[in-house]
Amino acid sequence: MSIELKVRRAYARIADADRPEVWISLRPLEDVLAEAATIDPAAPLAGLLVAVKDNIDVAGLPTTAAAPSFAHTPEQDSTAVARLRAAGALVLGKTNLDQFATGLVGTRSPHGAVRHAFAPDRISGGSSSGSAVAVALGLVDVALGTDTAGSGRVPAALHGIVGVKPTRGLVPNSGVVPACRSLDCVTVFARDLDLARRVAETLQGPDGRDPIARPVEAFPAAPATPRIAVPTPEHLTGMADGWAQAFARYVDRVRATGAEVVEVDIAPLLEAAELLYGGAFVAERTAAVGAHIAQHADLVGTDLDPTVAGIVRAGEAVTAVDVFRDRERLDHLGARARELLAGTTALLTPTTTWHPTLAQVAADPVGANSRMGRFTNFANLLDMASLAVPAGTVDGLPFGVMLTGPAFSDRALAALAARWADQAVDLLVVGAHLTGHPLNHELVAAGATLVGPAATAPQYRLFALDTVPPKPGMLREQDGASIEGEVWRLPASGFGAFTAALPQPMTIGAVTLADGRVVRGFLAEPAAVAGSREITAFGSWPAARRAGLTGPVAASPV
Secondary structure, three states, rough: OHHHHHHHHHHHHHHHHHHHEEEEEOHHHHHHHHHHOOOOOOOOOOOEEEEOOOOEEOOOOOOOOOOOOHHHHHOOOOOHHHHHHOOOOOEEEEEOOOOOOOOOOOOOOOOOOOEEOOOOEEEEOOOOOHHHHHHOOOOEEEEEEEOOOOOOHHHHHOOOOEEEEEOOOOOOOOOOOOOOOOOEEEEEEEEOOHHHHHHHHHOOOOOOOOOOOOOOOOOOOOOOOOEEEEEEEEHOOOOOOOOOOOOOOHHHHHOOOEEEEEEOOHHHHHHHHHHHHOOOOHHHHHHHHHHHHHHHHHHHHEEOOHHHHHHHHHHHHHHHHHHHHHHHHHHHHHHHHHHHHHOOOOOEEEOOOOOHHHHHHHOOOHHHHHOOOOOEEEEEEEEEEEEEEEEEEEEEEEEEEEEEEEEEOOHHOOOOOHHHHHOEEEEEEEEOOOOOOOOHHHHOOOOOEEEEEEEOOOEEEEEEOOOOOOEEEEEEEEOEEOOOEEEEEEEHHHHHHHHOOOOOOOEEEEEOOOOEEEEEEEEEEEHHHOOOOOOOHHOOOOHHHHHOOOOOOOOOOO
């Protein structure tokens, strides 16, 4: 597929998704196409489509941090964006977030709460909410976020995608609106672990602008027989129903690969986590944007989120003595944590503890948020690398786990996650199982994650079947056309359960894609489309639906 066609299809998907709260600004299609025409096809990330959290500078687009009164238009890209563009990536726009990157829920924005990609009554997770949803919906290939308390990991877990939080300082923060300057990390969301890591490594290395950026040190390899720490049972209480059991199943998978699993008391890490918002470290947020909030106090409740304003201004009461006391306390907690984790390769935990509804967060915005960061808040305080990966579903919603290790363990964590990944099957869907369509929940419930948009080779015909809900039937024919759809990746166990429940006349067979890949896909029995309206000319089920399913009635299905 050409880069131009890929861009055009992405903008069509953005329009079809109808999720305006995901974006704060979107580049005009013509501008992106003009930039696409200049890309060297041999560039390492040629044609990769990117969304950028709106606290990260993109030249020519306003940076607002989800506060319109804070808006300014940078003339220079942030280092992270500049490095992506130099590698051939294309930025489509800036995404919504919890204002000033303060929150793990994705609801604290005057641009509206960012709803979950597949369960719109639930939160997306934050603060990198729009970035995660843009990836989960397949609107972009990857997205940049930031992570201070878990913002690059929590929304990844809630959507069944990958969230990479590099070692602190590996990616320069030049051109990033600070939340906590000494702790912030630019992060990467993707639907594929290898792609996420490739992009993360493209971003790393000092830039001569960020004074606390760190050079890339040697990344230790994961041992053949890793020793994996998991929390003792008392630290796994209070999670959503079924989550402890889902975590136990993942731990069993880890053991089955030959890894040694040991229980560790992680109380010192959890105590350190409380310092991020409950101690003097909140004053770093005040140093970052407190003056702006104080100067625009009359905008609290409209332009400025009241919960965010309250958190940021709380740092005004912190004294220098408080800061040094909490730093000393953190030093002792870090030493104790390193002692407890000595001899282990990584710490394995759930990524978060629950997935609340929008109503639950609205009823208790601070309390609901605080539950989200139990296993994430300590990582940056204690200078640790972390990686969030999918681990199945619970009650039809994604469940995720997280690997956390010492600074510069980034590659080892990724290698371990790849080692433990469930076998997967790629499935092309072209009808009612597409994102936003009535049967999509069946895929999500089976543990599927979206790989991205795709199209068949020009060997297929599409028909509108008389079913409830409406769905198409696809036949393979040499004189056919290319049909657009989506590829979803299911764990082998989920694929088996999903296909076993398929009603007639639907079947699963081998489908050839336009790029030559062969995947599993929905097909219909020829007899099932007899007399059905052919909609091949529309090129896709959504296009035919938008047009009212008009088209020639098939004289014969074959």
